[in-house]
Every structure is written in C-alpha cells, then in structure tokens.
Amino acid sequence: MADHEGSNKLHIMMFPWLAFGHMIPYLELSKHIASRGHKVSFVSTPRNINRLPKLPPNLASFIHFVKLPLPAHQNLPENAEATIDLPYDKVKYLKLARDSLQETMAKLLEESSPDWILHDFDSYWVGSVASKLGVSTAFFSIFTPPTLAFFGRLVDFAEMTKPEDFIVPPKWVPFKTTVAFRLFEILRIFDAVTEEDDNVSDIFRLISSIERSDIVAVRGCSEFDSEWLKVLENIHRKPFFPVGQLPTTAYDEPTDNAWKDIKAWLDKQATGRVIYVAFGSEAKPSQTELTEIALGLELSGFPFFWVLRTRRGESDPDPIHLPEGFENRTKGRGIVCTSWAPQLNILSHDSVGGFLTHSGWSSVVEAIQFEKPLVLLTFLADQGLNARVLEEKKMGYSVPRDERDGRFTSESVAESLRLVVVEKEGNIYRQKIKEMKGLFCDQTKQDGYVDNLLHYLHCHRKSIKYGTQRISMDG
Incomplete structure (x- = not known):
C-alpha cells in the first residue's frame, strides 16, 4: 500500500448517477477511500444527499457532501431528483438535466482541484470537461465486468441495431458463455439502448464513459471476473481496476422502531423458511406480474416479507394493487411493506431462507453476505445479464x-x-451462495482491491493547471 501521509493524501471527487443503486456503491467506495485518510467530495443533488445513510463518525470529516442543484427540466416533476421519484418513461429527463451541468461541473472542478474524479455512466462528458482542467478521470462502473464487456466498443455497438442482436453472446467474447439478454428483457429497455431525438442512448453513454476516461474502476473481483476483465482490457486497451464487490458496511443509523416490529415478527418464524421479496428501487412489476407474484407466494406456503413498490414517485399515474383478498388470506403468514425496509437487517435474520430478487448486483452481494439463496425475477437494465452470470455459476x-x-x-x-429453499435438487444453489461468501465478502481481499486502486491513483494523478499548484506525479 502506498504511503498516504502528508502530500500523498489524495482528493477524489465522486459523481454517481441519480439512482440509489448507484449512489450507495459510490458511497461504499468513498468510505473505503476515506478510511485511508484521503479526502472525498461526494457530489449529488440536495435531496439525494439528505436521503443517503448517515456516515460513521470516524469517517464524517473525510467525506464532504457537495450539494449540486439539478437544473430544471420541463418534463421533470418538482422534487424529482432520483429514479425512485419517477415513472420509467421520465427517467431520460433526469439524464438530460444532468447533461446541463457541464459548465457547473467545470467550475466546481476548477475551484476544488481534485486529483481524480470518479464518474458514472450517464455523465460521459466528464472526461472532456476534466481533461481541460488537468483533472484525471476514472469511470467507476457499478455494472459488473460481464455487462461492460457485453456491449463492447462504440464501433461494435453501432452494429447492434435490433433486439435480436442482444439475445446472443457477442462475437468479441472468446469463451463459451450464456451471458446475453432474453428477448423480453431487451425489449423492455430497447428505448434506452437506442438513440432518441433529444437524447443519446444509455449504451452510448456507457461506452463513451469507458472510452473517454483515463482508467476504469469496476465493481468486481479478479477471482470471479478474470475472463471478462481480460476481454475488457483487450478491446479497450486501457487499465481496468476491480474494486471488490463492496459489500454494504455499517452506517451510523438511529435505532428504528420499524425494525423492532419487523424483528419481532421474524423471531416468531421457523429458521430458514421466510422468503424475503424485494426488487430494488428501480423495478415496478406490471399489474399482471404483481398478481402472479402474490398468488405464487400464497401458493408456496412459505411465510414471506415483501417490500413492494406500488408506484414510482408521486407522479406515477399507474399504481399497482395486490389481488383482492390476498392480504386477508395471508394475514399472519406474510407481511407486505410499502415503505422503506432495512434490507441488511432482514437478510441477516436466521428465519430468512431465500431471497426473491430482481438480480440487481447490490442485492446479490447482500444476499451472499448472509448466505441467502437466490430466486431470480428480472425486470430492467442489466438485471438479465446479471441473472445469466448467476445461472451459469449455479448461484x-x-x-x-x-x-x-x-x-x-x-x-x-x-x-x-x-426448489431453492427446501428441495434436494436446490441444494446446489444453497451451497454455492455459502461458497461465494469468502470470495465476495472477505475484508482482506476487499482492502487489497481498494489499496491497489489508490496506489495507481496516487502514482498517476496529473498536475492541476488551475487552482492549487503541485508537482505532477505522471509516470
């Protein structure tokens, strides 16, 4: 590990996308960086920063939250600052509003003079803004190496013009794999992977973020993703740094009365029999899907705790509803929670025996932390690709x-x-999750990934052309 005393301290700016599935991993990496004594400027909108978990006292002085108001957009409802606040078809306007921040970000970079800025997929323009000011840039991808590799380079993506092009593994992956979208998965997000008149596609943003950055930091580990990391370095010809799986660590949260009630209910259930159901902050099932999920839980006979989003923000015109009589029929056996629930606390409880999840990678890592087997039900974004990886590895x-x-x-x-929770044929899934805990959640391995990244960031920071003068460390 590099000597981080005195002038060797880094100042790193974080600029995550406006989704909690992105902000939380960015905050986790920030905590790791701050624990080494480096300064982190975490940039987001005022409302999002106010909604983030509180930091442990020992790190609070190293992480500075920078509240950057989101420019108004005619198609964004008031106070909509994250994907959780919006129906799916309005999320693109968040990206357009963020694109309007280029001059503001240039001014912020000039005033604060960070050594590096780590930015997310949507802000593909950060690289050109930062380079003019002598600030080094890293695209920090919360998407895993298989997802990044699947889309290749811009020249490769240009040839992917129809949904059927996404349902087979890409030609630039030299090994056998099943990692590709199902047709229904790509159809649900095809509008986001194709260009629109007033926007650029998510995949253009993603690949441009890779191609315009100095390096790429990616959520993953070499032991799990080695083949995919080689593909990425071969096609992009730049360093890719796995930063570990970033299992969620403790936050300085007040005692929550809601958890006391949840825990009291969980304590009454048999060990390893409760199904925890949650689909993250992005996914809202259709009414038909919701009905089948509910009736399936009822039919299974298992007790369950279900965190259900019935609408995406106050402007969502199409709330979904549980089947008539469902809550009465499952009263006592199941709980449906339509507000925030402490996922880590619930997953850590001995009564939970399985996790019905959307395959979002943060949820996957949290399940592995507590050895909970996974039943997968994908909805959006990269979830289909994540699911193929988990299926391949019997996780x-x-x-x-x-x-x-x-x-x-x-x-x-x-x-x-x-199958996954109790039957003999599902034992492989229960065992694989336990085996992966040592790989995903080992503190020594996680520290090693962060130290490796920080060593590189220290040795390859650029000299700042504006602001505080210092010696260049290029080399």
Whole structure:
C-alpha cells in the first residue's frame, strides 16, 4: 500500500448517477477511500444527499457532501431528483438535466482541484470537461465486468441495431458463455439502448464513459471476473481496476422502531423458511406480474416479507394493487411493506431462507453476505445479464418465463421458491451462495482491491493547471 501521509493524501471527487443503486456503491467506495485518510467530495443533488445513510463518525470529516442543484427540466416533476421519484418513461429527463451541468461541473472542478474524479455512466462528458482542467478521470462502473464487456466498443455497438442482436453472446467474447439478454428483457429497455431525438442512448453513454476516461474502476473481483476483465482490457486497451464487490458496511443509523416490529415478527418464524421479496428501487412489476407474484407466494406456503413498490414517485399515474383478498388470506403468514425496509437487517435474520430478487448486483452481494439463496425475477437494465452470470455459476435460479414476452405463472413462482429453499435438487444453489461468501465478502481481499486502486491513483494523478499548484506525479 502506498504511503498516504502528508502530500500523498489524495482528493477524489465522486459523481454517481441519480439512482440509489448507484449512489450507495459510490458511497461504499468513498468510505473505503476515506478510511485511508484521503479526502472525498461526494457530489449529488440536495435531496439525494439528505436521503443517503448517515456516515460513521470516524469517517464524517473525510467525506464532504457537495450539494449540486439539478437544473430544471420541463418534463421533470418538482422534487424529482432520483429514479425512485419517477415513472420509467421520465427517467431520460433526469439524464438530460444532468447533461446541463457541464459548465457547473467545470467550475466546481476548477475551484476544488481534485486529483481524480470518479464518474458514472450517464455523465460521459466528464472526461472532456476534466481533461481541460488537468483533472484525471476514472469511470467507476457499478455494472459488473460481464455487462461492460457485453456491449463492447462504440464501433461494435453501432452494429447492434435490433433486439435480436442482444439475445446472443457477442462475437468479441472468446469463451463459451450464456451471458446475453432474453428477448423480453431487451425489449423492455430497447428505448434506452437506442438513440432518441433529444437524447443519446444509455449504451452510448456507457461506452463513451469507458472510452473517454483515463482508467476504469469496476465493481468486481479478479477471482470471479478474470475472463471478462481480460476481454475488457483487450478491446479497450486501457487499465481496468476491480474494486471488490463492496459489500454494504455499517452506517451510523438511529435505532428504528420499524425494525423492532419487523424483528419481532421474524423471531416468531421457523429458521430458514421466510422468503424475503424485494426488487430494488428501480423495478415496478406490471399489474399482471404483481398478481402472479402474490398468488405464487400464497401458493408456496412459505411465510414471506415483501417490500413492494406500488408506484414510482408521486407522479406515477399507474399504481399497482395486490389481488383482492390476498392480504386477508395471508394475514399472519406474510407481511407486505410499502415503505422503506432495512434490507441488511432482514437478510441477516436466521428465519430468512431465500431471497426473491430482481438480480440487481447490490442485492446479490447482500444476499451472499448472509448466505441467502437466490430466486431470480428480472425486470430492467442489466438485471438479465446479471441473472445469466448467476445461472451459469449455479448461484441463482430464475423463475421460468416465456422467452418472448416474459410471462410467468404463480405456479412457477411457488415451484421455484420450493426448489431453492427446501428441495434436494436446490441444494446446489444453497451451497454455492455459502461458497461465494469468502470470495465476495472477505475484508482482506476487499482492502487489497481498494489499496491497489489508490496506489495507481496516487502514482498517476496529473498536475492541476488551475487552482492549487503541485508537482505532477505522471509516470
């Protein structure tokens, strides 16, 4: 590990996308960096910063939250500052509003003179803004190496013009793999991977962020992602640094009365029998999907705790509803929570025996932390690619669905839950999750990844052309 005393202290700016599935991993990496005595400027909107978990007291002086107001956009509702506040079809306006921050970010970089800025996929323009000011740039991807590798380079992506191009592994991956989208998965997000009149596609943003940055830091580890990391370095010809899986660490949270009630209910349940159901901050099932999930939980016979989002923000015109009589029929056996729930606390409880999840990688890592087997039900974004990785490695079992439209039945939900949680055939999934804990959640390994990244950031920071003068460390 590099000597981080005196002038060797770094100042690193973090600029995550406006989704909590992105902000939380950025905050986790910030905590690791701050624990080495470096300064972190964490930039987001005022409302998002106010909603983030509180920091432990020993790190609070090293992480400075910078509140950058989001420019107004005619299609954004008031106070909508994160994807959790918006229906899916309005999220693109968050990106357009962020694109309007280029001059503001240039001024902030000039005034604060960080050594590096670590930015997210949406702000592909940061590289050109920062380079003019002598600030080094790293794209920090919360998407895993297989997802980054799947989309290749801009020249490769230009040839992917129809949904069917995304349902087979890409030609630039030299080994056998099943990592590709199902047709229904790519159809649900195809508007986001193709260009629109007033916007650029998410995949253009993603690949441009890779190509315009000095280096790429990526959530993952070489032991788990070695083949995919080699693909990335081969096609992009620049350093890719795995930063570990970033398992969620403790925050300075006040005692929550809601958790006391949840824990009291969990304490009454049999060990390893409760199904925890949560689909993250992004996914909202359709009404048909919601009905089948609910009836599947009922049919399974398992007790369950379900964190359910019935709408995406106050402007969502289409709230979803549980089947008539469902809550009465499952009263005492199941709880449906429509507000925030302490996921880490719930997953850590001995009564939880399985996790029905959307395959978001943060949720996957948290499940592995507490050795909870995974039943997978994808909805959006990179979730399909994550699910293929988990299926390949026997770390998760996907609810069977129609390949074209994604339909599934309550019976398939119930059967999948029984398979993974109790049946003999599902033992491989229960065992694999336990085996992966040492790889994903080992503190020494995690520290090693962060130290390796920091060593590189220290040795390869640029001299700042504006602001505080210092000696260049290029080399």
